[in-house]
Amino acid sequence: MSTCKTTSPLAASAELPKSPEGDPVFAEPWQASAFAMTVRLHEKGVFSWNEWAEALSAELYKPGRKADASDYFDCWVAALSRLVTELSITSNGQLDTLTKSWQRAAEATPHGKPILIENDPLR
Amino acid sequence: MSAHDHGHDHDHGDHHHDNHFTDMEARVKALETVLTEKGLIDLAAIDAIVETYETKIGPRNGARVVAKAWVDPDFAEWLKRDATAAIASLGYTGRQGEHMRAVFNTADTHNLVVCTLCSCYPWSVLGLPPVWYKAPPYRSRAVIDPRGVLAEFGLTLSEDRRIRVWDSTAELRYLVVPERPAGTDGLSEEELADLVTRDSMIGTGLALSPETQR
Numbered sequence: 261m262s263t264c265k266t267t268s269p270l271a272a273s274a275e276l277p278k279s280p281e282g283d284p285v286f287a288e289p290w291q292a293s294a295f296a297m298t299v300r301l302h303e304k305g306v307f308s309w310n311e312w313a314e315a316l317s318a319e320l321y322k323p324g325r326k327a328d329a330s331d332y333f334d335c336w337v338a339a340l341s342r343l344v345t346e347l348s349i350t351s352n353g354q355l356d357t358l359t360k361s362w363q364r365a366a367e368a369t370p371h372g373k374p375i376l377i378e379n380d381p382l383r
Numbered sequence: 384m385s386a387h388d389h390g391h392d393h394d395h396g397d398h399h400h401d402n403h404f405t406d407m408e409a410r411v412k413a414l415e416t417v418l419t420e421k422g423l424i425d426l427a428a429i430d431a432i433v434e435t436y437e438t439k440i441g442p443r444n445g446a447r448v449v450a451k452a453w454v455d456p457d458f459a460e461w462l463k464r465d466a467t468a469a470i471a472s473l474g475y476t477g478r479q480g481e482h483m484r485a486v487f488n489t490a491d492t493h494n495l496v497v498c499t500l501c502s503c504y505p506w507s508v509l510g511l512p513p514v515w516y517k518a519p520p521y522r523s524r525a526v527i528d529p530r531g532v533l534a535e536f537g538l539t540l541s542e543d544r545r546i547r548v549w550d551s552t553a554e555l556r557y558l559v560v561p562e563r564p565a566g567t568d569g570l571s572e573e574e575l576a577d578l579v580t581r582d583s584m585i586g587t588g589l590a591l592s593p594e595t596q597r
Contacts, residue, residue, distance in 0.1 A: 358413035
């Protein structure tokens, strides 16, 4: 992977939490996944970085944000969801269905086994 | 469903679900699923992107816990006795209030923690899990042949050093306290924390020595 490609998301993502070295800081693993998916979709040309920056800003500047910005990646995920929905890659309905399916799958998965969506008893 | 349905032989009393996804975790998995199905992302590419960051970032909480234990014998004793409380005293608590246990490496014993297949990795203390750590072969092989797995990570331990493998559970998660490296007498707690790598707190590595760090 070329490293220069990942600099554009970093430079252009408003308010992205960063370490003193300029690397993104994730508080939880899902945040890293959301970040990486966005970088990948951009690399693949699914959206331009301007489109992404606009979608993210729209979420970040909505009223009701937490004062400590701990919901930054919640906004990130909301922006990514909206963008892929607007691009007709998926629908809100499909995302909601899959979200619930993953939650049931997690609950149904015993310790020590990988959590797979196939583990959802209703799927 | 109850704990009894799990067919699992850990003995921890009344635990309910082993695994749980928060709304955000599930939402991200949902995005991942649909984007993978559409052929727009593949997990190997995602892992590769995450991997470029995972060792550099993430909470340094565990490293600070270890450094404090190195310099403060009372804290080390507390950590040994009640890791949950000792770690919480520094302001670090798990998201789901899971219990922590600290296992100390000694001249006789090396500790290795396995299992991130489900959601039982204490990232609030250790930072992001390494990608390889989530791979099913790692878990099973670490239990059967810990010495071989460690050797693959470049950590060859003498035959007389016992290796204890700890399988973290939904309620109890482990932090390995690596041995303090030699030649670190004059270092501050902060400088010591920089020597404590994530891998050393999982047990697949040792704390860095001041020379290797440079």
